[in-house]
Amino acid sequence: MVKVLILGLGMAGTTFTVGLERIKRGEIPPYGVPLADVDLGVEISDIEIVGAIDVDVRKVGSTAYEVATKLYGMEHVPQSLDEIRVYPGLGAKYVKDLFPTHDEGESWEEELERVYETFKKLRPDVIIDVTTTQEGKTYVDWAEYEEDVARGTAAPSQAYAFLALKYAREEAPVAYVNLIPTPVANSPAIVDAARDFGAVIFGDDGATGATPLTADLLEHLKERNRKVYSIAQFNIGGNTDFLALTDERRNRAKEGTKSSVVKDVLGYDVPHYIKPTGFLEPLGDKKFVAMHIMFESFNGAVDEIIVNMRISDSPALAGYMVDLARLGKLAIELELYGTIYEVNAFYMKKPAPLGSKNLPRIVAYHKLLEFIRKATERRELVEEVSA
Ligand SMILES: NC(=O)c1ccc[n+]([C@@H]2O[C@H](COP(=O)([O-])OP(=O)(O)OC[C@H]3O[C@@H](n4cnc5c(N)ncnc54)[C@H](O)[C@@H]3O)[C@@H](O)[C@H]2O)c1
Missing domain, CATH: 3.40.50.720 (NAD(P)-binding Rossmann-like Domain)
Structure with missing residues (x-):
């Protein structure tokens, strides 16, 4: 037992x-x-x-x-x-x-x-x-x-x-x-x-929602030697966890644990914005996540990954x-x-x-x-x- x-x-x-x-x-x-x-x-x-x-x-x-x-x-x-x-x-x-x-x-x-x-x-x-x-x-x-x-x-x-x-x-x-x-x-x-x-x-x-997915997408780019320029990741939810995170000090604690993923996976730092962004009550426990990753590929091509998802948080x-x-x-x-x-x-x-x-x-x-x-x-x- x-x-x-x-x-x-x-x-x-x-x-x-x-x-x-x-x-x-x-x-x-x-x-x-x-x-x-x-x-x-x-x-x-x-x-x-x-x-x-x-x-x-x-x-x-x-x-x-x-x-x-x-x-x-x-x-x-x-x-x-x-x-x-x-x-x-x-x-x-x-x-x-x-x-x-x-x-x-x-x-x-x-x-x-x-x-x-x-x-x-x-x-x-x-x-x-x-x-x-x-x-x-x-x-x-x-x-x-x-x-x-x-x-x-x-x-x-x-x-x-x-x-x-x-x-x-x-x-x-x-x-x-x-x-x-x-x-x-x-x-x-x-x-x-x-x-x-x-x-x-x-x-x-x-690590449940967007963070593990971001880590895997960054690994995908790294393995193909694509150079990442920037990462933006928004999280908006309507549960009490998001309400609690509207407090700046609590949000800071969360931001720290989310951001460490970038350098750890890519091996270099990149301008990024990754944090719980807001509280919107009607969304309830099913948060809205949006992600944007811009990167350079072969011969100077600049490409982007855009992800939108709704994830049941709890x-x-x-x-x-x-x-x-x-x-x-x-x-x-x-x-x-x-x-x-x-x-x-x-x-x-x-x-x-x-x-x-x-x-x-x-x-x-x-x-x-x-x-x-x-x-x-x-x-x-x-x-x-x-x-
Ligand atoms: N996917 C996820 O839901 C997810 C992912 C990662 C981390 N977390 C973390 O897990 C925690 C719980 O998330 P949640 O959505 O259930 O939040 P929640 O606000 O619904 O639940 C938190 C509970 O903790 C209780 N609580 C607060 N202070 C306490 C204390 N000192 N002693 C005992 N109980 C106390 C509250 O009364 C509440 O019942 C949050 O800190 C959140 O950041 C959640």
Whole structure:
């Protein structure tokens, strides 16, 4: 069994709970789960969501079923989601500007302690962070990180990661999957501690929509030695994630994780504009993406690629969450602590460890399969030895 705890039961977290349950019941095929047909030794049916943590007053104390049906008006929601409870989280003050938040009236220290008790009660193997994007700094030094968490000046995701590390040290191995841009897996202090304490950290920021496609298109141009002049990529969406990103500081966090793709793939920098551009409510969760790439080809010909698409934002990420829960479990079973580049390079916009390259996803996919082949071989070996 893979026990999963979701941090942030928003659109992505809720879509994951609904879709996973429907796949497990045989109601829908696992389309959108990249490794659905790959044998990891951990099945989709092994995943069990043990709870969610949130700070939205409309969600805390209710169940995943209520959030999916009443708040998001989703259809085909299995009744069994009534068993998934939403527990109160930490750091509500960071999102007070976006929605009414739940307040337990505690000190910061008490907030940390309470969430840690929730971890201990639910005993997750994998914790998946899909909370609202927050700006946060990169931690290289453990003492500084520890101090900022204690003072409440680290980003909420970094505080959750700190509690996950404490849990790994004191209770049991755990995988922490950071799907938001805040530097968690890209903080060397966090990854080093994970290696020492028995945790694995995947991150940062799920690469679902236009970014992986841009990376693959740039690889296509590079392989043909076409010289790229400029890249423009617009993203306009109507979900709360886009609303949150209308805040300049939050958007900066996102922009950083999206832009690194250009130099990493091409090997040289190019004038580019790649960032979430706007919030337009009627678009809902199905964002509008437009892309323009201008490049020079043989004998001075200047050509252009123009892409227009509508992408359902949350289902794209939710499909990845299914894989990452299984991969997290595989990693802790094999004691592969720290972080795993082959996993991050395929699923993340800013693949850890810090300073790692963004690979075209076509290349990253094959590296991931190779990693899985070796990991499952090792697993068989471990099983043989212990038999
Ligand atoms: N395709 C995608 O949807 C995609 C891709 C990459 C990254 N992301 C990132 O994933 C995250 C989730 O996306 P979403 O569309 O579900 O957003 P959302 O706004 O619908 O959900 C975020 C949830 O986090 C909760 N939250 C906020 N602060 C919290 C805290 N401190 N503790 C616990 N819960 C908290 C909110 O109440 C909300 O329920 C965003 O940060 C987004 O940038 C999404």
